[in-house]
Amino acid sequence: MKPPYQEIGVVNTREAFKRAMEGGYAIPAYNFNNLEQLQAIIIGCVESKSAVILQVSKGAREYANQTLLRYMAMGAVKMAREMGSNIPITLHLDHGDSFELCKSCVEFGFSSVMIDGSHLPYEENIKLTKRVVEYAHQCDVSVEGELGVLAGIEEHVVAEKSNYTDPGQVQDFVGRTGVDSLAISIGTSHGAYKFKLKPGETVPPLRFDILKEIEKRLPGFPIVLHGASSVLQKYVAMINEYGGRIEGAAGVPEEQLREAAKSAVCKINIDTDGRMVVTAIVRKVLMENPKEFDPRKYLGPARKELIEVIKHKNADVLGSANRY
Ligand SMILES: [Zn+2]
Helix, strand or coil: CCCHHHHCCCCCCHHHHHHHHHHCCCEEEEECCCHHHHHHHHHHHHHCCCCEEEEEEHHHHHHHCHHHHHHHHHHHHHHHHHCCCCCCEEEEEEEECCHHHHHHHHHCCCCEEEECCCCCCHHHHHHHHHHHHHHHHHCCCEEEEEECECEEEECCEEECCCECCCHHHHHHHHHHHCCCEEEECCCCEECCECCCCCCCCCCCCCCHHHHHHHHHHCCCCCEEECCCCCCCHHHHHHHHHCCCCCCCCECCCHHHHHHHHCCCEEEEEECHHHHHHHHHHHHHHHHHCCCCCCHHHHHHHHHHHHHHHHHHHHHHHHCCCCCC
16 A cells, blocks of 8 residues: 555654664654644754654644644645755654544554553553554554553643553563554653652652663664653743743753663654743743734744754754754
């Protein structure tokens, strides 16, 4: 079967992950659901010469409309090429929760899907993941599975407590499902409040011991980190200064992500940081210009700032800049 994604101009994750593994860096997966976010991701990644995974959640697909999204992604690829860039661009479903949703995304031109069965009993996770892999691989679409549960809230995904990935299960899971990459839980979490810190406390380090153990059991296999925003304090402060109330939000320190990117971690998901940047700038511009009512006048500056943050992430956190 000819992969439907070829029409969009996107690619699966195979080549980019291989290069990331060899080069000791990770590919950024940025979530989008509107025009300005998508423009910022493409411009930021083209200018920093980084491969990119455009990531769409189930909620984003409902928000933006699945048909419109398909053509937005197609337009994004065309725009990158018109800018003279050859960076690989992947269109990926984030947290697919059913076989039907994954199948629909494959048919709509996604080149990669995640099936998240991590909340299911182990054998059921394997069964569901394997079914998605068998279907997706017929269309040359990559599949990401997940073992271990991240704490926090992300769209339809809610978990109170994290459950670290058991390294003893990874070989069996990957072998029996045939997934192309594996999302693991080593202390990252979804949302803006990754850690509830009391005054004087610092963020607990990621469990690099678990990551090492997994790498040992799955040599050369692509690992994915979800919930890997750093919750940049500059933007938390800006939100609070301009009328918002995001108190005590904290994320994963960028140095730790840089460290993880050097390992078998090939994909790092960043959503919250982008949301924070847009909210901070929109709040600031509107507070400073109470007479403004042209959305371009506040979404434009938000887009501009987001481009800079993406370039910073690619260059200084993921190490994916200047690879293409
Ligand atoms: Zn996630």
